[in-house]
Amino acid sequence: xxxxxxxxxxxxxxxxxxxxxxxxxxxxxxxxxxxxxxxxxxxxxxxxxxxxxxxxxxxxxxxxxxxxxxxxxxxxxxxxxxxxxxxxxxxxxxxxxxxxxxxxxxxxxxxxxxxxxxxxxxxxxxxxxxxxxxxxxxxxxxxxxxxxxxxxxxxxxxxxxxxxxxxxxxxxxxxxxxxxxxxxxxxxxxxxxxxxxxxxxxxxxxxxxxxxxxxxxxxxxxxxxxxxxxxxxxxxxxxxxxxxxxxxxxxxxxxxxxxxxxxxxxxxxxxxxxxxxxxxxxxxxxxxxxxxxxxxxxxxxxxxxxxxxxxxxxxxxxxxxxxxxxxxxxxxxxxxxxxxxxxxxxxxxxxxxxxxxxxxxxxxxxxxxxxxxxxxxxxxxxxxxxxxxxxxxxxxxxxxxxxxxxxxxxxxxxxxxxxxxxxxxxxxxxxxxxxxxxxxxxxxxxxxxxxxxxxxxxxxxxxxxxxxxxxxxxxxxxxxxxxxxxxxxxxxxxxxxxxxxxxxxxxxxxxxxxxxxxxxxxxxxxxxxxxxxxxxxxxxxxxxxxxxxxxxxxxxxxxxxxxxxxxxxxxxxxxxxxxxxxxxxxxxxxxx
Ligand code: SAT
Ligand code: MN
Numbered sequence: 001x002x003x004x005x006x007x008x009x010x011x012x013x014x015x016x017x018x019x020x021x022x023x024x025x026x027x028x029x030x031x032x033x034x035x036x037x038x039x040x041x042x043x044x045x046x047x048x049x050x051x052x053x054x055x056x057x058x059x060x061x062x063x064x065x066x067x068x069x070x071x072x073x074x075x076x077x078x079x080x081x082x083x084x085x086x087x088x089x090x091x092x093x094x095x096x097x098x099x100x101x102x103x104x105x106x107x108x109x110x111x112x113x114x115x116x117x118x119x120x121x122x123x124x125x126x127x128x129x130x131x132x133x134x135x136x137x138x139x140x141x142x143x144x145x146x147x148x149x150x151x152x153x154x155x156x157x158x159x160x161x162x163x164x165x166x167x168x169x170x171x172x173x174x175x176x177x178x179x180x181x182x183x184x185x186x187x188x189x190x191x192x193x194x195x196x197x198x199x200x201x202x203x204x205x206x207x208x209x210x211x212x213x214x215x216x217x218x219x220x221x222x223x224x225x226x227x228x229x230x231x232x233x234x235x236x237x238x239x240x241x242x243x244x245x246x247x248x249x250x251x252x253x254x255x256x257x258x259x260x261x262x263x264x265x266x267x268x269x270x271x272x273x274x275x276x277x278x279x280x281x282x283x284x285x286x287x288x289x290x291x292x293x294x295x296x297x298x299x300x301x302x303x304x305x306x307x308x309x310x311x312x313x314x315x316x317x318x319x320x321x322x323x324x325x326x327x328x329x330x331x332x333x334x335x336x337x338x339x340x341x342x343x344x345x346x347x348x349x350x351x352x353x354x355x356x357x358x359x360x361x362x363x364x365x366x367x368x369x370x371x372x373x374x375x376x377x378x379x380x381x382x383x384x385x386x387x388x389x390x391x392x393x394x395x396x397x398x399x400x401x402x403x404x405x406x407x408x409x410x411x412x413x414x415x416x417x418x419x420x421x422x423x424x425x426x427x428x429x430x431x432x433x434x435x436x437x438x439x440x441x442x443x444x445x446x447x448x449x450x451x452x453x454x455x456x457x458x459x460x461x462x463x464x465x466x467x468x469x470x471x472x473x474x475x476x477x478x479x480x481x482x483x484x485x486x487x488x489x490x491x492x493x494x495x496x497x498x499x500x501x502x503x504x505x506x507x508x509x510x511x512x513x514x515x516x517x518x519x520x521x522x523x524x525x526x527x528x529x530x531x532x533x534x535x536x537x538x539x540x541x542x543x544x545x546x547x548x549x550x551x552x553x554x555x556x557x558x559x560x561x562x563x564x565x566x567x568x569x570x571x572x573x574x575x576x577x578x579x580x581x582x583x584x585x586x587x588x589x590x591x592x
Contacts, residue, residue: 003159003163003164004165004166008136009021009117009119012108012117012138012172015109017110018112020116022116023156025155025156026121026153028323031323032323035062035146038142039051039062044200049064050064050143053327054336057338058318058338059318059320060322062326063326063327063339065328065329066329067178069180070204072372073202073210073453074180078185078204078453079100079184079186079187080189081094081097082189082457083097083190088457089461090459091455091458091459092456095186097188100186101195104172104184107184107198111140111176116142118139118140121134121136121156121159122136122148122152123153123161124152125280125292126292127161129292129393132392133217133294135170135207136158136169137171137207139173139174144206146326147376150322150377150378152208152297170192170194171208171211172195176198177198178200179198182198183197183199184197184198185199187216187456194207194212194216206299208294209278210453213228213295214454216456218455221280222457222462222465226281227280227282228278228280228281229249229280229281229451230277230278230449231248231275231278231450232256232276233245233274233275234259234274235271235274235395236269236272236502237269237270237272238506245397246397246401246477246508247279247400248400248482249450250401250404251405251430253405254403254405254431254484254485255501257301257305260276261313262502263312263498264502266506266533273384274395275291275293275379276298276379278293278295282394284394286474288397288475289469289477290396291395291397299375300313300374300377301371301373301374302339302374303373304342306343306345307345312383313382316381319382322378325378328374330355330368330369331353331355333351334353340369348368355373398509399477399478399508399512400422400426400478401479401481402425402429402480402482403429403484404430405484406485409555409558412482412483412547412548413480413482413526413527414521414526415478415480415508415524417524417525419479420467420577420580421479421580423466423467423577424577425524426479428562429446432444432485446561448463458572460572463572478508494546500537503537504532507533510531511525517531521550523552523555523584526548532544555584556588559581562581563585
């Protein structure tokens with residue numbers, strides 16, 4: 001008698017018609033074999049899938065070049081297929097589930113002829129955690145298979161967990177012919193199923209990541225009473241050795257990864273890394289909020305990463321505990337076989353190939369590395385990895401941090417009045433676009449909780465769900481908002497950022513332990529100037545004052561913009577959020 005997993009895989013074998021089926025056991029030996037296959041047999045675009053990097057300076061590291069049209073998530077081809085459009089919400093593309101499946105099955109028919117179907121059995125979360133979920137993904141890409149080994153907890157033991165229950169999240173992936181018009185990522189939340197075709201890129205193809213751990217998981221959380229969030233998880237240690245835990249959601253290009261591995265500028269303080277992208281938040285038996293990071297690896301943006309911006313990431317990349325580390329679409333120095341990217345500590349190589357394999361030297365105008373080039377590395381290679389990373393219960397959360405990139409208006413840090421007001425702050429989160437995002441520079445994009453592309457159901461219902469979680473918590477975390485990017489009248493950043501952000505984290509921790517008072521304003525609690533630890537930092541009093549300034553007279557446009565944004569959610573917008581909006585609106589109108 002075959003098990004539910006075997007039955008499901010057998011059906012896919014008939015549909016996709018691979019030459020071979022390879023069930024992964026998750027061992028290092030197997031990963032080494034697969035890397036060999038990627039170097040010697042499997043091809044992408046006529047090139048080997050992997051090439052070896054300098055094993056002396058970058059041990060266990062391999063290079064992968066994607067198809068040049070396959071370098072990022074494709075939101076316009078990503079669908080959330082609930083049985084009706086309203087459940088999916090204005091924040092997602094919708095397709096009728098039956099039509100979506102027919103479309104995908106058509107694409108999958110015979111798509112693995114001449115290829116191997118890799119069967120990956122893995123857990124999101126520590127298998128011993130009550131919050132972990134068992135998953136199975138099939139793929140015909142050895143790059144995807146190896147990436148999943150880094151990003152998840154993979155192995156045959158997962159099959160024992162699933163047993164006869166048939167309780168597992170399913171992922172079907174084929175790289176297809178990489179034609180951008182035949183590239184689809186379909187989610188079926190009620191079935192716990194993701195179908196992906198035509199891309200090998202992280203968020204499109206590593207189905208345990210954004211597809212399952214955010215889109216599908218957020219729906220499971222809605223039904224089961226927990227939250228799947230686009231958040232880092234960190235521990236903040238004080239000089240006495242007490243560690244408090246926080247989660248943070250920041251839009252892209254706001255230093256999220258740097259914060260996850262922050263190197264403290266304050267002596268005696270230390271940040272421990274638990275997660276750099278995704279957090280699952282559950283209410284523990286004691287009524288507190290607990291976080292686990294369902295992932296086991298980091299899929300980080302390479303350009304801009306250096307000893308100056310993120311020393312702990314650079315150290316992680318040189319560590320060789322876990323096999324392997326991958327580099328995708330960076331440049332390569334052909335004299336040293338080392339990866340390189342814009343913003344790297346090493347000077348630009350004189351003799352390199354760029355991310356598309358073309359000869360490159362510093363006189364070439366185009367960038368050597370793709371702006372979204374990435375490394376894929378196990379979190380266990382990180383020198384600041386928390387000893388709680390595998391704690392099945394997760395870590396108790398004292399603070400939730402939202403943030404954005406705002407040149408004006410928003411103080412360096414402030415604290416919400418209470419849970420509902422904190423959810424309001426998350427819901428109006430927004431960031432001014434940078435050159436990296438292909439939008440007008442400086443325009444404001446609202447991205448509630450940094451979840452807009454990742455919430456697997458109607459975002460109005462999602463806001464209500466946040467409200468209901470708050471009601472169930474006995475000791476809700478405090479909610480903060482940060483903005484490292486406020487500028488002065490000359491357009492210069494007023495706050496040094498990076499390792500100095502520990503000063504802000506320190507203030508938050510003092511607030512959560514009731515050790516510091518704060519100034520009440522219409523937008524929330526702002527620190528008293530003397531309460532931010534500026535020791536060793538030469539910051540003029542005047543600057544600090546401006547960093548904390550709240551000038552309601554300047555908020556008229558902001559509140560109108562929030563109103564327009566909220567309008568999109570129609571009747572689904574919870575009454576609690578409307579109330580928070582109206583309170584702030586009244587204060588602003590009063591000040592004008
Ligand atoms: O979605 S990924 O995690 O692959 C990266 C991204 O945010 O685009
Ligand atoms: Mn992310």
